[in-house]
Amino acid sequence: xxxxxxxxxxxxxEPGKEIRKCIQCGxxxxxxxxxDAMDFGPRSLFALIRDGDMEAVINSNSPWMCVSCYQCTSxxxxxxxxxELMYSLKRIITQTKEKTQSNKAKDLHRSFSSSLKLFGRxxxxxxxxxxxxxxxxxxxxSIPLAVQLxxxxxxxxxxxxxxSPFKFRRSFKxxx
Numbered sequence: 001x002x003x004x005x006x007x008x009x010x011x012x013x014e015p016g017k018e019i020r021k022c023i024q025c026g027x028x029x030x031x032x033x034x035x036d037a038m039d040f041g042p043r044s045l046f047a048l049i050r051d052g053d054m055e056a057v058i059n060s061n062s063p064w065m066c067v068s069c070y071q072c073t074s075x076x077x078x079x080x081x082x083x084e085l086m087y088s089l090k091r092i093i094t095q096t097k098e099k100t101q102s103n104k105a106k107d108l109h110r111s112f113s114s115s116l117k118l119f120g121r122x123x124x125x126x127x128x129x130x131x132x133x134x135x136x137x138x139x140x141x142s143i144p145l146a147v148q149l150x151x152x153x154x155x156x157x158x159x160x161x162x163x164s165p166f167k168f169r170r171s172f173k174x175x176x
Contacts, residue, residue, distance in 0.1 A: 006054045018085070023077070028073075032072055040062050124155045
């Protein structure tokens with residue numbers, strides 16, 4: 001999928017249509033507790049999207065660093081759903097087939113989402129196993145921590161399902 005299609009996909013998404021109202025005031029970036037950990041704060045990220053620099057956007061860690069606190073959304077003078085824009089970016093980036101610098105975050109997101117889709121809840125052992133298949137060195141280096149967490153009963157080894165996972169899966173149909 002080329003960069004122009006990614007930009008078009010973003011602007012056609014429901015929250016993406018709202019980005020045109022952005023006045024670049026910086027309130028979202030100054031409200032975000034994770035801006036220091038992001039490659040680009042929300043304001044800069046949206047400027048890149050509007051300028052068509054989708055390569056920088058898909059290689060950025062910014063959407064993956066969003067903690068969904070909604071401070072940006074609640075403080076935006078234009079009432080732009082910034083957090084929803086970040087979710088939209090994650091979905092679009094996840095759909096790309098090309099390698100990106102943010103591949104680890106993208107693969108972790110896929111592992112997390114597939115756990116939800118399959119079981120209706122997050123099962124840590126499943127996420128760790130699925131993610132480790134793509135990134136074996138990271139998985140191997142996490143074994144000591146996994147053992148400690150398991151001893152303290154902080155990681156569930158047995159995969160648990162919600163009562164009717166098939167009903168839960170229907171909510172994921174719109175996330176394609």
